Amino acid sequence: MLVCVVIDGVYVPEEGGAPIDHAGELLLRVADGDQTAFAGLYDMLSPRAFGLILRVLVDRSQSEEVLQEVFLEVWQSAARFAPNKGQGRSWVLTIAHRRAVDRVRSAQASTDRDVRAGLRDIGVAYDGVAEEVELRIEGKRVSEALATLSDPQREAITLAYYGGYSQSEIAALVGAPLGTIKTRMRDGLSRLRGEMGVTT
Amino acid sequence: MNEQDFAELAAGHALGSLSPEDTEAFETARRQHPEWEHHVTADAATAALLADAVVDVTPPPGVRAALLAQIAASASSGAQSAPEAALIEQPLPLRSDRRAPDSEQEHGKARRWGPRFWFALAASLALLVGVGWGSVFVSQQLNTPASVIALDQIEAADDAQSATAMLPDGGEVTAHWSESVGKAVLVSDGLPAIADDESFELWFVRGDAAISAGTFAAEDGSATVLLAGAMEPGDVIAVTVEPAGGSPTGQPTSDPIVAITTA
Numbered sequence: 001m002l003v004c005v006v007i008d009g010v011y012v013p014e015e016g017g018a019p020i021d022h023a024g025e026l027l028l029r030v031a032d033g034d035q036t037a038f039a040g041l042y043d044m045l046s047p048r049a050f051g052l053i054l055r056v057l058v059d060r061s062q063s064e065e066v067l068q069e070v071f072l073e074v075w076q077s078a079a080r081f082a083p084n085k086g087q088g089r090s091w092v093l094t095i096a097h098r099r100a101v102d103r104v105r106s107a108q109a110s111t112d113r114d115v116r117a118g119l120r121d122i123g124v125a126y127d128g129v130a131e132e133v134e135l136r137i138e139g140k141r142v143s144e145a146l147a148t149l150s151d152p153q154r155e156a157i158t159l160a161y162y163g164g165y166s167q168s169e170i171a172a173l174v175g176a177p178l179g180t181i182k183t184r185m186r187d188g189l190s191r192l193r194g195e196m197g198v199t200t
Numbered sequence: 201m202n203e204q205d206f207a208e209l210a211a212g213h214a215l216g217s218l219s220p221e222d223t224e225a226f227e228t229a230r231r232q233h234p235e236w237e238h239h240v241t242a243d244a245a246t247a248a249l250l251a252d253a254v255v256d257v258t259p260p261p262g263v264r265a266a267l268l269a270q271i272a273a274s275a276s277s278g279a280q281s282a283p284e285a286a287l288i289e290q291p292l293p294l295r296s297d298r299r300a301p302d303s304e305q306e307h308g309k310a311r312r313w314g315p316r317f318w319f320a321l322a323a324s325l326a327l328l329v330g331v332g333w334g335s336v337f338v339s340q341q342l343n344t345p346a347s348v349i350a351l352d353q354i355e356a357a358d359d360a361q362s363a364t365a366m367l368p369d370g371g372e373v374t375a376h377w378s379e380s381v382g383k384a385v386l387v388s389d390g391l392p393a394i395a396d397d398e399s400f401e402l403w404f405v406r407g408d409a410a411i412s413a414g415t416f417a418a419e420d421g422s423a424t425v426l427l428a429g430a431m432e433p434g435d436v437i438a439v440t441v442e443p444a445g446g447s448p449t450g451q452p453t454s455d456p457i458v459a460i461t462t463a
Contacts (some may be wrong), residue, residue, distance in 0.1 A: 190211075
């Protein structure tokens with residue numbers, strides 16, 4: 001009997017073989033205007049996307065709006081998804097992250113943002129990640145990979161991805177030159193790629 | 201730019217943390233060096249894995265219901281039946297009667313036809329056509345507010361320029377323009393709250409004359425607006441608060457809340 005482990009829409013057959021990109025298959029059907037496939041994709045990925053958006057934006061009602069924008073964009077531009085260039089899951093989550101960050105930038109003057117600014121966020125960002133990832137296998141993998149980074153690299157990547165901060169904001173927050181922050185991000189991301197075995 | 205610099209930009213891009221200037225440099229270099237695209241792909245895939253470290257949160261059922269209603273409405277190409285919630289990415293309303301005569305171009309028309317029309321049309325296009333690049337590009341364009349398309353065009357132009365002015369209470373207004381593109385876009389943050397029966401109105405101040413460039417509304421103090429009409433070198437771009445729909449006299453009735461010199 002073929003036992004499958006489902007990780008975010010990617011079926012990993014336990015008896016080996018290449019993982020099946022279920023989200024990607026749904027996306028191809030969505031590109032053809034298949035509304036049932038769209039509903040399936042939403043059910044599969046919306047909790048993760050919403051968690052990510054909430055993480056970046058904090059504000060719940062704005063996060064709901066952004067989630068809606070994300071899936072509208074998925075519906076409208078699914079034809080741009082190229083299965084040979086990556087998994088459907090990454091494609092959707094990349095859109096979710098970009099839209100969340102766009103919203104943070106456009107709402108930069110808001111009080112939310114002011115509350116979130118400040119050094120305490122750095123600690124919270126990583127500690128938060130560390131406790132949350134206990135919940136899932138794949139999350140644990142990310143946490144372990146993050147743990148292999150140097151503290152400054154992890155700080156830069158965490159603030160950028162989970163905090164939605166720009167490179168210049170991070171430079172100001174941690175008191176390092178902008179060029180240094182850029183280098184930390186590049187080196188940190190390369191390291192993560194190696195640790196998590198990302199192949200493209 | 202060498203490949204090292206590009207790799208740095210690609211990492212910042214994947215993490216969503218580039219400044220607008222760096223984003224522009226990144227996109228330009230990306231077009232010029234398709235052989236470096238592997239950096240972009242690899243970094244994007246790595247960054248997306250970071251989402252695994254976030255707790256799943258089930259969104260309220262209303263979002264799902266609204267989305268399914270929206271796509272169903274758009275798929276049946278019912279141009280007038282799309283629910284109100286479908287108008288998430290609507291272009292800002294610009295009043296056609298306040299438009300300068302030379303602004304009757306594609307974007308002007310697109311705006312007056314309204315977002316529901318474009319939403320429905322784009323969705324029908326997506327259904328009708330295959331996966332051809334051109335059609336995808338078109339449908340993408342139709343779904344993007346004209347101001348954002350214009351901003352992309354401006355930022356891609358060699359003669360792109362920008363100038364920023366601060367509002368007294370901390371807001372920020374930046375004008376982006378390009379002579380070769382012939383468009384100007386205003387990106388505002390932290391605009392003051394105005395009454396329901398008021399609008400912001402844009403002006404090109406040219407010498408002693410003020411020429412209306414359309415009205416707009418802000419969402420939480422933010423707005424990205426394409427100025428209607430042609431900008432001329434040396435124009436000052438000003439924003440005033442006017443009665444809803446724009447100044448009834450066609451001339452500003454109040455002092456500008458912000459003025460940006462483009463010379």
